[in-house]
Amino acid sequence: MQGSGCREQIVGRGGTVSDAFRVLRIEFETREALDREWYGNLVNGGLFIPGRFDLLYGEAVLVLVDLPFAGTAFDLEGRVAQCIPVEFEENGGRSGVAIELRSGPEVLRNRLEDEVGLLFEDDIEADSSRCVARRSVAHVLARVQVPGAMEIEGRTRNLSLAGVLISAGGEVPPVGQNVTVAIARGPIGEQRSILGTVARHDLDENGEVCGIGVQFKIDERTANQTAEYLNRIKASEHARRLGGISGTIDTLGLGDLLMSVGQCIPRGRFTLMKSGQIGTVYVDCGRISSAQMGSAIGIKALVRMLDWEGGNFEFHANLSPDEDAPELGLPIEAALLEAARLTDESRRFQVAALPATAGLRIEHRQCDADVANLSKVEQKILDLAGTGITVSRLLDAIQEPDGQIEQSILELVDRGVLHFDESAPVG
Known part of the structure; x- marks a missing residue:
């Protein structure tokens, strides 16, 4: 060729x-x-x-x-x-x-x-009683919206005309919930919203939700346009993977991988995958311009991915983050050192595991009495707890070490300012 x-x-x-x-x-x-x-x-x-x-x-x-x-x-x-x-x-x-x-x-x-005058056999087998929708690997941004309630952002793991599997964790809509899925098409900013129903939850090795499968309910009036749009996404994602670098993370380790590839190639995106989880790291001229894994962004996302044992990666050159992506902008080596510092700091705190999917509720009367004694981390926790956030998402949202955040949560619980609400809907 x-x-x-x-x-x-x-x-x-x-x-x-x-x-x-x-x-x-x-x-x-x-x-x-x-x-x-x-x-x-x-x-x-x-x-x-x-x-x-x-x-x-x-x-x-x-x-x-x-x-x-x-x-x-x-x-x-x-x-x-x-x-x-x-x-x-x-x-x-x-x-x-x-x-x-x-x-x-x-x-x-x-x-x-x-x-x-050349003939090619069809590589999809289907019987006459059902239609087979070809699934393709596609890692594009997607937002799952529940009417009048939550919105979850993640990346698609595979995509077909029948539905989509989206990487997502923490609080997710239950199976059977009607949702709207907005799927973006690359860096051109185009997106299309499709109605659907949550058909299943994917669980990671710890039994926690790491993905949601949505079955599409495509309006017959827009079926052709929707099918054309989804096929363009699948074709674009397949073309993007051609000529890229891929392999297992544990061959070099994520840190060495970021240094060796990110330092010599001007610009591109790492897509990192493990047990249904997907993270992305964008590099630009020897700097990490953006990092995200689930609801964790920046250094906290790097901490999450550096903690993985195993997994796979793909690297594609000349890709830049979306305009609204959180910016990091640190040299690769400096970002890795900061992530290592956060990890070491977190290990200093000996804290029992907290219920990751539980909600946090504020006891306002006790909080008002205790407001003068709050540390900066405790204040951040209370600011977020007031939104009904789960423990896992709160750990992602605050940039301090996880161990320090967990210890602060337990101290607030001991003082009666917070309590865990394990009845919160988590899907």
Whole structure:
């Protein structure tokens, strides 16, 4: 498989000359090579062209596909999903460009059959009594909204036309709850809201909720537009993964991984996964620009992820955090040192485990009498406890060491200022 790029005018399939735009070329010397690309990438809406390119995210391209074994060629329209720099090769990746194709697999399959005379078997088995929705790995921002109540933000773990699995923890809506899921599409800021019902909860190795599965209830009037939108997300996410670096975290350890990759590649995003949990770390010119895992952000999110034993990672170059993402902006080494300091500080406090999913309720009469004796951490706890927050989310929201926060919670409970409310709905 060989690739190249140039800028020129092209005569389109309709016979007219288009405006000047970027044209890329790729060659599959054998039918076997084309089959590998078809079943691995093209059927999922993506294509990877190795080489060195200077292309912008979202730039429109036309890919000329040469098939010397068949004595023919065809073209594909698409846009740039990711341009992987040559520095990637030093860390086991491939330089090149990942393309999100404009046409879906059925359209492409028909074109190859009609124009080129090549047939491809369908790789989805389905019987006539039911429709099978292809699930794809997709890590995009999603918000689950309960009418008149909570809103949960997380990242999708997989996505299909039938539903979505979203990484989320702490307080979650119960199974059977009607919700609205807002799914964002990459850095372009587009999003679409879809009605659905919570179908299941995923539990982590400690038995706590780490994800929620939502079954879509798509309005027939907008079914085609919704399906097109979800298919574009799946194609974009597949294309983005092409040429990236992936592996297990424990091969190097997260700290060394951030240093070795983040220092030599100008910009990109780490996606970290373990037992249904998903975290993200964005690096930019040797600095961590943003970090998030569940409701934890910044250094506290790093502390959570550095504490993982095992897990997997993906790294994709030239990705930046969303505009509204919390900013960290510390050099990678400084951020890791601060996370290590927080971890060491937390270990100094010998505190029994608190009920993570319990709510916290304030005894206002006792609180008013005790207000002069509150420490800064205790004041932060009371400010958040007044919102009905759970223990786990409170630990994520306050940047001090977990051990110090837990000890302060217990002291407030002992003084009668707080009490645990384990009847709070946690899904």
